[in-house]
Amino acid sequence: MTVKSTPLRSLAELKAVKKQIEADTAALAAQRAEQAHREATEAAEARLFQTAAGRVQALRAPARADTKPPAPAALPRQREQDDRAVLQESLSDEFDVGSLLETDDQLSYRQAGIGADVPKKLRKGQWSIQAQLDLHGLRSDDARLALSEFIRHAHAQGLRCVRVVHGKGLGSPGKTPVLKGRVQGWLVQKKEVLAFVQARPAEGGAGALVVLLAGI
Numbered sequence: 001m002t003v004k005s006t007p008l009r010s011l012a013e014l015k016a017v018k019k020q021i022e023a024d025t026a027a028l029a030a031q032r033a034e035q036a037h038r039e040a041t042e043a044a045e046a047r048l049f050q051t052a053a054g055r056v057q058a059l060r061a062p063a064r065a066d067t068k069p070p071a072p073a074a075l076p077r078q079r080e081q082d083d084r085a086v087l088q089e090s091l092s093d094e095f096d097v098g099s100l101l102e103t104d105d106q107l108s109y110r111q112a113g114i115g116a117d118v119p120k121k122l123r124k125g126q127w128s129i130q131a132q133l134d135l136h137g138l139r140s141d142d143a144r145l146a147l148s149e150f151i152r153h154a155h156a157q158g159l160r161c162v163r164v165v166h167g168k169g170l171g172s173p174g175k176t177p178v179l180k181g182r183v184q185g186w187l188v189q190k191k192e193v194l195a196f197v198q199a200r201p202a203e204g205g206a207g208a209l210v211v212l213l214a215g216i
Contacts, residue, residue, distance in 0.1 A: 107184070107198070108122075108123075108195070108196065108197040108198070109184070109187070109188055109193075109195060109196050109197075110194065110195040111193065111194050111195060114194050114195055118194065118195045118212065119195055119197045122161075122195060122196070122197045122210050122212055123197050123200065123210075125200070127160055127161035127212060128161060129161050129162065129163045129203070129210065130154075130159040130160065130161055130162060131150075131154050131159055131162045131163075132162065132163040132164075132165065133146065133147065133150040133162070133163070133164050133165065134165040135147065135164065135165060135166050135167070135179060135183065136165065136167050138179075140178075140179070140182060143166075143179060143182070143183070144182070144186055147164065147183065147186055147187070148186070148190070150162070150164075151187075151190050151192055151193065151211075151213070152192070154192075154213060155192040155213050155214065155216065156216070158215070158216055159213060160212065160213050160215065161210065161211070161212055161213070162210075162211050162213065163199060163203060163204065163208055163209065163210055163211070164183060164187070164196075164208060164209045164211055165204055165207060165208040166179045166180045166183040166207065166208065166209070167179060167180070167207050168180070168205075168206055168207040180206075180207075183209065184196075184209070187209070187211060191214075192213050192214050193211055193212070193213060193214075194212045194213065194214050195211075195212045196209045196210060196211040196212065197209065197210055198210075
């Protein structure tokens with residue numbers, strides 16, 4: 001296909017076209033030069049900043065405070081209940097047990113409403129002994145706490161007959177059985193205790209008591 005061009009009508013038009021082309025070329029060159037100058041300036045400024053700043057190391061993310069409230073510590077609820085029960089059932093050393101003991105040779109005890117035959121049956125071994133507490137060597141305060149816990153736990157387990165060994169007091173000053181009298185007084189204050197008698201010789205004799213507990 002043949003492309004037809006528009007013929008120039010005069011030399012003046014030819015010069016005008018040439019002049020326009022030169023102007024366009026000069027403008028494009030100036031634009032490119034300005035762009036190159038701007039890029040060179042930005043690169044120089046970047047190098048200058050790097051030189052002034054030195055080696056750059058990324059900052060670690062700042063630690064954030066944990067705003068969650070700490071979980072509450074687990075509470076030993078059963079232990080608190082047991083301790084509360086011990087406080088509520090604290091046993092007095094000043095309790096006068098003498099008037100409550102039977103006036104027999106072994107000073108047995110039975111709770112009000114319990115038949116007189118119950119101590120006799122205890123002595124004969126009508127109820128088999130299911131658990132024992134030995135208070136030998138304990139101080140009075142420790143013995144009182146141990147006895148209170150022992151009776152409460154034995155009752156909670158459904159035990160009916162237990163033995164408490166308090167000793168004969170042979171190692172006490174004056175060989176006086178101090179703990180024996182206190183154990184009797186403490187047992188009388190326990191609502192779980194229905195009766196008690198001095199143990200038979202084979203079961204500890206004067207150094208122990210056989211205790212009958214209420215059923216649950």
